[in-house]
Amino acid sequence: MTEPRATDQAAGGDAGGYSKDYWDQVFEQLGKRTLFKVALAILAVLYASAIYAPLIANDRPFVLEAINYKEYGQAHRTLYPVTLGLNSLAKKSPEEYLEDRTEGSTQTFDEALSAELAAASGRVELMLSYLPEEAEGRAVLAEYMTKVEAGIAAARARDTETATATMKEVKDVAKRIRAELAPPDLDDPEAEGLELIGQKSYPLWESVSAWEIFFMVLWALVLLWPLWNRAWNALLLRGDRARIRRHRRLKWALVLGLSLLAAGGWKATIDGSLNFAAAPYKAALTSGEIVATRAVFPPVTFGFAETSSGEFFRPPTWSDKAEIDDEGYYVRGPRVPEPDVITGILPDPAPVEVRHGEPDRNAKWRRPLGTDSLGRDFLVRALWGGRISLSVGILSAAILLVIGTVVGAIAGYFGGWVDFLLSRFIELLLCFPVFFLILLVVSVVPPDFVPPIFLIVVVIGLIRWTGVARLARGEFLKLRESEFVIASEALGLSPARTIFRHILPNAMGPVLVSGAFSVAAGILTESGLSFLGFGVNEPIPSWGALVNESRNPEHWWVILFPGLLIFVTVSCYNLVGEALRDAVDPRLKD
């Protein structure tokens, strides 16, 4: 099939002469197939949409500059009671405090003082953060804090007299604060109120974790590969084929390294583990308790687990049957509410809640793919579901490729009784009804024990490797008699080195081909399991689980769209596998 790889280096020596090596030829073959390129492009887009899902569809804004009137009002309202507490505490001597303190409390006098100080300063800091730089209120608050600190210092020094006097002044300042720094009345927009400034935060970015950044950077580099690769080859290597070939590995290392670096940096600086409860926040934004001066949302402003009670199983909004009126009743189609036969009363209205940043109730693009039983957006869930479905395919294929290659290599290389035993074992495994076995294992292990999705990946990997093993065994049986293997044995290289450094690169072609088909099979298996309800844990979506949302044919969007995604992905992988097979070894061609 090929020449051993060792010739690569030899060819590098001739400056002018350029002989195509195995992979050059493979790429050339692949370049001729339009269908392959189309399939690859579709897969690239699908993976991009899964990887960048948090940036495309999310209920958290990228940037949020908002005034939380509720929070400010609470701090403002409770500052005076806190001051009163401080006041009464400062008046006491430590002995009196110990006498008066609540039953069961073990706080010492000094600890009580620190606690009160923390309570006061926390509130003041919060209020300060909402006040503009030039606001007069800042001076009052600063005065309050200095006096509080002075009073507490005096109390700590057991100078009760000074403390009492200072605290009295503090109380006066607190009264001024209560009067002057009150938040504007939200219910009365006409009323003149205090002017506050928004707080800037980045809820979306802060909830993106380091591994997500890793894949985002990785995929950006991979997608831009044709661009920077061309520039690199032309400018840095001046089109020298031999050097280009040697730089292949360097380029891959660079891509991986850069992604890892970005992920590490992200972990160190932003961390990305923010637990931001987006749903109540969005509700507060809608009701006006929080007023956003600037909010930049992703293109789709729904979260994948964000429910909407008035919109369960709503058809895609571009269809005319999806129109809903003010009361939450459908206007057309089979879901138009009918009055009760006896009482003549319509069912209770359940108005659709349009939250901050969302499209209008009947906007065509509000629910392009409809919703599920809890009113969760199907487009968003399909986007996020791709993360599970696509990665299950890749990961399970990776596991089975590794196991299959190693077992096949050992059986083919050593032959004899090793081969006999391994071959019998493979035959035994082939007798298992595969889907049945995977279903069985996944269903008996409870989901809180091991996340089912990991289990699916591992079990597929552990059961499906037999095909690859047989392929690899065949290749090794064939190659082990070739000259370069005999040469490497004659050189005294260890079997492991001969297998992995010398034979494997030459046997990789057919194995990679079956890898592409394995990804397709893995995706199909996962979707089947999820469809039967043995897949992901709620509320995490996967394409198969999405189809399982409803088997009622009236909810056609539930059945149609996620299934279409699975189908397209699997077709693309099969097409890629087909093209790879023809390119890697033309003799296998139909």
Place this chain on the structure above:
Amino acid sequence: MLNYIVRRCLWMIPTLVGITAFIFVVIHLAPGDPATVMVGVASGGEMQGDIDYEARIEKFRAEHGLNKPLWVQYLDFLGPFNLKDSGHEWFGGTGEDNYSGVLALDFGNELQRKQVPVMEELGRRLKVTVPLALVSTLITYLLAIPLGIFSANRQGTLLDGVVTVKLFVLYSIPSFWAGLVLILIFGKTGLDWLPVVGLHSPDAAEMGRGEWIWDLLLHCVLPVATLSYGGLAYLSRQMRVGMIDVIRQDFIRTARAKGLSEKSVVFKHALRNSLIPVITLFASILPILIGGSIIVEYVFSIPGMGGYVYDGLLLRDYNVIMATTTFSAIMTLVGILLSDIAYALVDPRISYD
């Protein structure tokens, strides 16, 4: 040949023991057992308190031998002696029920719905699943072989390209989705041509014989289509490849050179040789059909073995799981054996002696 078949059948025994032992261990080692499921099922909504909760679990375990060591339970499963408390006197039982297990053709009763023997219920359900699987296989072969020949004879033409691409697309459709889309198209929401739930109409009991059969046939169309399209796509591809391989060979050129008619060349000389790879695929189609029946029966609400597996898994019913596992393993092994025998019949160069 007979010698070979006997030897192969004997080989099946250790294989079967291996498969069942593996699955037995997996389901018993997994946390949770039917006893806890039973308590959950039985207590339902009303809260009785947990007074006899533990006692009921203990009683359930003792009754079904779940309190015994795992290897004893496995031997009990294999049979023929019943090793539970109610079992054979030799093993310390009371002697009420001496024999059970696979060798006694007794898989015990269903654990959750006590009265029904698993074997009986399995038999009832196999009467649904096996005909469906056989009909699907038959249809698959009957369509795939002519389609493959047709495609191979027109290799390189536009028609061949269209057929190949179509089959390729078919092969990539997830089976549950195919079933659901068929329901969408042919069910009440679409054309309303075919029934989509179960195998019989609700009023099937009052129908005459002819009407009853017609009703059954109508109900079977969509499930059979769903079961067979994947195999059809796969098989006809293989058939096409095999046919093209054979047509390129010298003896076909010779046959043509002799002046034989194209029909005779294709059907007498080429077909027999190109059938070999397709026949071996029989072995791999059968387990796919068994796995597929779980999904298809779920989609179309058919009370067959696939549905039984699904229920057994949900209820953690060890007896049901073990019975269905054993049966599908046997089906798979027999499928492999049959295709090996067929291999020898089609290709006289192959001999197993």
